[in-house]
Amino acid sequence: MIQLQNITKQFQTKSGIVRAVDDINLHVEKGEIHGVIGYSGAGKSTLIRCVNLLERPTSGNVQIDGVDLTKLSESELRKTRQKIGMIFQGFNLLKTATVYENVAIPLRLLGYSKKEVATRVDKYLTIVGLTDRQQSYPSQLSGGQKQRVAIARALSQEPEILLSDEATSALDPETTDSILDLLLKINAELGITILLITHEMNVIQKICDQVTVLENGKVVEQGSAINLFTKPAHKTTQKFLNTISQRTLAPSLIEHLNLSGAVTRLTFVGESTGNPLITEAALQFNVKPNILTANIIELKNGVVGNIVTHINGEQADVQKALQFFQASGVITEVLGGTSV
Template sequence: MITIRNLSKVYESQDKKVEALKNINLTINKGEIFGIIGLSGAGKSSLLRCINLLETPTSGEILINGTDITKLRGAELRETRKKIGMIFQHFNLLMNSTVYDNVAFPLRINRVPEAEIEKRVLELLEIVNLSDKKDSYPSQLSGGQKQRVGIARALANNPDIILSDEATSALDPTTTESILSLLKDINKKFGITIVVITHEMDVIKHLCNRVAVIEDGVIVEEGSVIELISNPQASTSKRFLADMIAKLPNPDLIQEHNPTEEVLRISFFGEDANKPFISQMVKQFDVEANIIVGNIESIQDVQVGSLLVKISGSKENIDSAIDFLNNHNLRIEVLKNGSC
């Protein structure tokens, strides 16, 4: 388990101070895939690099399995870092070394006997499906193959944790999908905790169990991926999910101060996606419903969607209809003032 308490990071240059992280508190459970998403400059890379002390926090604690690693020095810190693998955005491979030697590199640093190195490297190359590339050089590999080498290298010391720093942002969509599938398989097979930072919501949707949204060095939202997608609260979350949130094609559809009409945004997920709540509402409360726009997609085998619906009728019936929807665990937002 990773527990981050009151973590802050301030960068200083000459007379200027930049607060990259501000009082971060997070708990990342053992064996989960945890995502950290934010815009460029939000602080996500600083947070990731603090977790393995590539960046020294200005204040706060980082506990890994109960030990505050910010207080470790020398041999103790080196031993702890062995159990934290890292995957980089631009691969960070040794260009003049073969695939085999790139994966063997961290083992040689730790003075592992060559016989053990050979056995481990060959095992890892099989895991990442690169056994036939062991004698190739990085310049002879595709981007996806280079990242597979990076993943194998991150696994070399049998880590408990893998930190992934924008590992797919330099890859095409098809290759990205294969890398995400590989990371999922590794997590499932070995129970390794994986912490992923990204600015790509597709990565979060397809890979992570839980997610934190970081904005200007502050965690503004945290929860399960399904919760975030079905009911985003922070402006950054809504921005990342803009293509999934049903929007008004015409703001004039909202008529202020008209008690006989309301426009609702209805968010739903799971089994609720297949239930006829709208038709039940119309029959039961004598209102008319016009579906303006909507979308639905499958996220980690869970249906998640959003509808914009205009309902018309008496104010009393509209209020009862909205209560009905709320009582069935749908998330209802009554749109006002041209909001979308």
């Protein structure tokens, strides 16, 4: 569906050339929700604007359904862009136009008939839940409602792809959840492929199938959401995960508590999440697990449980318990004390 091949984007500044996006490859399957996450300055916004050529890459190819956008004429590119909707952090609504007009005006500019404009505006304002606010102005709307108008406007051209540029970062947590629920609904019911950028790990957690992690314009990690939440390889991914889940204890705390035996992070995924494995280990191997911190993360396509536990006992028994966890499908990482 979306194929970015060796995308690089450079900017000339007073201090020299800045490479905002550096040789990025990214593939998004049809019907997928793909999240790109990174800290400020990672190159996220530049990358997503390269997808519809609002920023033309310095080098590389942007393919949509096998068509390289970088090789299209201006008229061909305008036509192709109608397949790509986009929503922004700042909503980009016309302040002097009603909700109805904000959705209708782009359709009129594209030459749709009055009847078709009315049909589409009604349809997509219904989908986003704003049929009763058609004659309201942006100043009369909450932030979440403004974003819903922006989503309806993007959907009104009936795109195959929806790009989301930090669409929830200006919203409070409750409103963010409602917008994410709406994006899930759009993806499921309309089959629209969604590529979003964010610096919020809870966005990735709730709606994404696949994830790309950026740092300094480069891809540092890619994979399914469930793999990144269970086995984050890069330190940047690990930092993001720590914002929503206490996956570890500081070495100074382990030392302060004077914990002997194994301080271990156990990551449960799939069938292992529903089994009483810690209780079984205590009974079978004469160890005394003490849970120090624990949480469950619900992803779009699965559940991940993290437990940091202090396993006390004879070294041989502790090792047997750790081997038992591993054999049961639990991802095991010793943070201090005895190792396997």
